[in-house]
Amino acid sequence: SQQGEEDPQALSIQEGENATMNCSYKTSINNLQWYRQNSGRGLVHLILIRSNEREKHSGRLRVTLDTSKKSSSLLITASRAADTASYFCATVSSGNTGKLIFGQGTTLQVKP
Amino acid sequence: GAVVSQHPSWVICKSGTSVKIECRSLDFQATTMFWYRQFPKQSLMLMATSNEGSKATYEQGVEKDKFLINHASLTLSTLTVTSAHPEDSSFYICSARDNRVNLETQYFGPGTRLLVL
Numbered sequence: 510s511q512q513g514e515e516d517p518q519a520l521s522i523q524e525g526e527n528a529t530m531n532c533s534y535k536t537s538i539n540n541l542q543w544y545r546q547n548s549g550r551g552l553v554h555l556i557l558i559r560s561n562e563r564e565k566h567s568g569r570l571r572v573t574l575d576t577s578k579k580s581s582s583l584l585i586t587a588s589r590a591a592d593t594a595s596y597f598c599a600t601v602s603s604g605n606t607g608k609l610i611f612g613q614g615t616t617l618q619v620k621p
Numbered sequence: 622g623a624v625v626s627q628h629p630s631w632v633i634c635k636s637g638t639s640v641k642i643e644c645r646s647l648d649f650q651a652t653t654m655f656w657y658r659q660f661p662k663q664s665l666m667l668m669a670t671s672n673e674g675s676k677a678t679y680e681q682g683v684e685k686d687k688f689l690i691n692h693a694s695l696t697l698s699t700l701t702v703t704s705a706h707p708e709d710s711s712f713y714i715c716s717a718r719d720n721r722v723n724l725e726t727q728y729f730g731p732g733t734r735l736l737v738l
Binding site (some may be wrong): 551552608 | 638653665666686716720729731
């Protein structure tokens, strides 16, 4: 079952611009993770934010988490053509065995 | 470290045949492995969770007799799609986790693309 929704479903920007993707979920969580998937490939883990954290940074990535709104955002700054991919959020619900439930994903296209 | 491989990377088969997909953790022991299915332009759907040495736990709506999962060792899990039909054509991805080290991190394989004719 899908945990929630991501928006936008598709995003097209110019190289150098920032890209923001949002993720909403439905249940209480232990943590929320963001993944990248290049076309037809496996997943690359980007960042994990725990339920007691509000913001986390990793290089050009910034993730926020608002547990009161059950939402998270992923910001990619100074985007590059190589950032073109699909981005998924995935949640681990409180109390379960660590199953990841994925959102619908956002397809990002960065034009050179 | 923490590399997961899948074999084959792609497979084409005739309707009615069975297909086996392997998922291996190359440099760590995977106490738990997960199998996902992804249809074109869609997200990953968890199919089942398998713990080494025990029966897999299937998600609602996934037929356990059609998707046979074996996790007989700490480095190998297999998914067998039995009597495959065209609607089983999909991208199958596994992930692996060592529960003794970290419950939060799953390492994903590169996926297996299945086309049933």
